[in-house]
Amino acid sequence: MNYVYQYALPPEITLGHYLLYRLRQLGVRTIFGLPAEFNMPLLDKIYTIPQMIWAGNTNELNAAYAADGYSRIKRMGCLITTFGVGELSAINGIAGAFAEHVGLVHVVGMPPMSAQVKQLLLHHTLGNGDFKVFHRLGSDVAEYTAILDDLETFAHEIDKSLIIAFTRQRPVYLGIPLNMIDVPVSSSLLNIPLDLSDCPRNEALENEFAAAVLNALYKSQSPAIIVDACVSRHDLIEETKQLVEATRFPVFCTPMGKGALDEQHQRFGGTFVGSMSSPEVREVVDFSDFILVVGALLSDFSTSSFHFSYKAKNTVLLFSNCARLKNATYPDLELKVAMEVLLAKLNPSLVQYRPQKVLDVIKPKLRLMNNVPLRQEWVWSQITRWFKPGDIVITETGTSAFGINQSRFPNRTRCISQALWGSVGYSVGACLGASFAAREEGSDPRVILFVGDGALQLTVQEISTMIRWGLKPIIFLMNNSGYTIDRLLHKKSNAGYHDIQAWDNLKILSTFGASNSDARKVKTVGDFLALIDDPDFAVNDKIKMCEVVLPPMDAPPALMDKLLVQERSESEEADQVESGSLRIGGDGNSFKRIKLSDRP
């Protein structure tokens, strides 16, 4: 990307223009958010920037999700909200970007400074004259914050904020008082490129680190490379591939790293999901003597559904801005630098590992009768062959985030999911952002969303924004009548809180004003095969939704196996259920637990 962008501009522009041109230099062409009294003069300026548009979301949380999804494709996103009500509505989305290392600028339109100084303006405040409370709240989920209230420093603050958001891949918070939007600034400042490469180097530390890592790497007999979230965020896809090819180590991805590596590569072994990994993956990863995690976000975490940690004696974690080897931390070692040094010093002839064939973890496809109702395991095994190179695949927290790990992507498939923060409904907003980003690429790749019926309800209206802009995602609505992942996690109860209001899902697109759309429903194996064999459905020529009807207590195999193992150890007095059938209570809202033998 060429981060310098020359414009024919008058010698003086406004602060608002300066910010927007700087964003444009970083590749940002779509801005998300909602209009309000304190940001409208800034929004006016978007319409004057070449190839830049204001998306106009349906609410601020969705806007934050959209900016996040956009940034996961373009490495930078921006949303504009308003003081108080707007910024607080977005804060959960910003926190998600912070947790998952996504580069964003959150611009907040603030009351004019005169009102703040005089404490005059109390609309959208807590009524106590405290204008700083929202900035304070925003600081906890931002890598950097600035209020542009100083004529001497605002251009510097804008540059600094954008550099931090971009290089560290984290959200920053920029507050702009209304009266500052139109203050003049010299346009010649735009000719000074943003310095995006300034990571401090420490040669002694780098050498020591590389020697220690390579020493362990060369001696390893059963190694593994793991690709985690920050590989795609920090654009290290090519370097990671070089490392795999030089060492011939088997390589796996985490759920957050999925899509960063060519999954057709002969050394690719599948997805590592801790205790929920397939037996083939666990066998390699859990028993390896050396693990190199590239772009690590976390070394371990646990939820009530699974545990995730690396067990190798020699574990190297390359975080975004530091590294760890066993218990030693190497501070201030940027991921890009660490990879560069390792690749430069690696001597493949010293690698002792004798390459083993990496097993194909994708299960052979089951042949089922056309009239068999759909089950998650089968659907996820089939969808793999429907993916195409270049696809952007978005999955929601819940069963689809687990299901997707069963699939093997074609090369250059990109994957978006919010696996760590896990805010339900994220995927719909992210799909909007990714759809804008996809359209900005010349190749107009497909954007494919998998979202459950429960999650969809949180953010459904953002589909309206997709329709408004003629975006053409293909939406698989996995309808299992409620919050199935919660049903599985909290099995002791058949409580009504797992259920949701049933919607007439096929009407959603037309209700939101789509005049050219495709809405279908599939219930059986035959329906689904017809769908994925239909060349018309595979083309992203209009917005499409396919409702996939699934049983309420069904889930992808990884999740089911895990829970069934737990269940068997907890209780042997399980209900007697006939093999191959799923017993559902008479009202459709209370569910019996099912056993392994029930699965086809």
Add this chain to the structure above:
Amino acid sequence: MNYVYQYALPPEITLGHYLLYRLRQLGVRTIFGLPAEFNMPLLDKIYTIPQMIWAGNTNELNAAYAADGYSRIKRMGCLITTFGVGELSAINGIAGAFAEHVGLVHVVGMPPMSAQVKQLLLHHTLGNGDFKVFHRLGSDVAEYTAILDDLETFAHEIDKSLIIAFTRQRPVYLGIPLNMIDVPVSSSLLNIPLDLSDCPRNEALENEFAAAVLNALYKSQSPAIIVDACVSRHDLIEETKQLVEATRFPVFCTPMGKGALDEQHQRFGGTFVGSMSSPEVREVVDFSDFILVVGALLSDFSTSSFHFSYKAKNTVLLFSNCARLKNATYPDLELKVAMEVLLAKLNPSLVQYRPQKVLDVIKPKLRLMNNVPLRQEWVWSQITRWFKPGDIVITETGTSAFGINQSRFPNRTRCISQALWGSVGYSVGACLGASFAAREEGSDPRVILFVGDGALQLTVQEISTMIRWGLKPIIFLMNNSGYTIDRLLHKKSNAGYHDIQAWDNLKILSTFGASNSDARKVKTVGDFLALIDDPDFAVNDKIKMCEVVLPPMDAPPALMDKLLVQERSESEEADQVESGSLRIGGDGNSFKRIKLSDRP
């Protein structure tokens, strides 16, 4: 209300039960929120409490709005969310309750303490092991917060939190670690009533205050009483009426106080909206020599659309927990106490004011031809006669919040709007909460929502929850093709950000699964008259939506007049527009400014 509620309970119950029974004692029968891994064991217990239900919202912000709307009718509300993602999604709604003095308990399900202490569980965290960040964020918008992690104190903390939420009418934050939900507590503690009356008294201060206020009150020649937000929040409707009748002063309400006073009362003079009040109201209020504001939330505020302040030489402000007379503040003087003392000491024979007839500010109804397209001014003047005693009327920030001030309510009409915090979309969530509260009243009053098409898009899915529970609000969807209030506030631009995606609004109810509903559209005077004369439509026997089609640049007269005055002073080179018509750009999306002469 009888705040002691006897249950036949075992000697030991759980912490979860204790909290829920205490809420039940305060009249809370509906709990809002979403299920998640850290709160599900608490939700299970809701199903065991007599006459208590879990509403199950579509997202957390909507849940907060719903709990707020519920509390505005019942004086107490509760929502349950989950750690991180859930609580942050709700925070804007909690901030609104804080700003507008609404009593709420926000219960947050947290990870078990063992995970927090070991920093093991990192799902739904920012990835930095900081488990306290969300509690810290919540503290800024709560009157009190507690984490129930101590076996010795949790029952005390629950009681204290609920007392604060109820008596101060503000949100409180209660974090419950997962492992604490089932710890035992003696059920006999429930027999000790919550002490809701503990306001400290200071007789000297009260006497001094009453003497000073009454001295000014007796001498006043042109007084006014203003009813503000805290009158209904702190249940002082009866006392306020007594004060009006004893003094015979003219009485007005603020937009936030609307509904607290019988508007059919002969001393009621209309709504005071600062610089946007009608001339009749401004003449009395702005030129009065004594103003007594009961239940004041603010003494003044300004937005870009209007200014609000009291100009009388002698202004008495009775806030919820202190009072002010001119520049003197009387601290720790509770609203209820202040009113009690004033009423006790008031001697009506000393009042010098000679009652003037209070003008009827409701304009005579215009007679228009049936085929005339609808305009805001006319619609708001007509709707008054459609209201019934007992109605709960909810208006959205935007044109409807201004329009409603044109109406005169029947007695016992209650009004909900978020006039100070002004979070767009609030009204839809509040309508859900108010509908539950209404159903809990034996009389099943009508709940009537006025929401713009722009605002509806932010929170539309909460209509699904209304349908799920068979609630029967009557929704007027004021469709003016976008954010009209923003168009009026920021007239210089005809920018696209004021426009929204057009929805097929009449399909909304059926898309969300309504099998028994009524959806209509009105465009003309004749349509509207037929609607409000249709006895079937007036009955709340099913959920109803009426789309009211209005011109994009139209607004209620108060807003129009204000803006037109501004405009005339700004520019005389206005477009030549034919009288009585509204020029709209060819594509329907760009709008010419209109002049006063355009209005019918």
